[in-house]
Amino acid sequence: MVTATERDEMTWYRCDACGLLLSDQTDAEQHEEHCDAEDPSYLQ
Template structure:
């Protein structure tokens, strides 16, 4: 299931992971991340 949201900021289109809110400028990157995102344990956030 695709949870990526398209959003526009500063005149650019971004793709946001709805699970963790990370933004990507490439929809394939966003979908790849979202497919592997475990929002229950965002280990990369300090």
């Protein structure tokens, strides 16, 4: 499930599994379909 959130006068879409914020709802939904709910690889 993707949750819409307002931050810095913009709407962001948060992946409920890992918490990643994306500015595009479609991108967020696609991310969530493939999210393994572990720490995102971009933090490594």
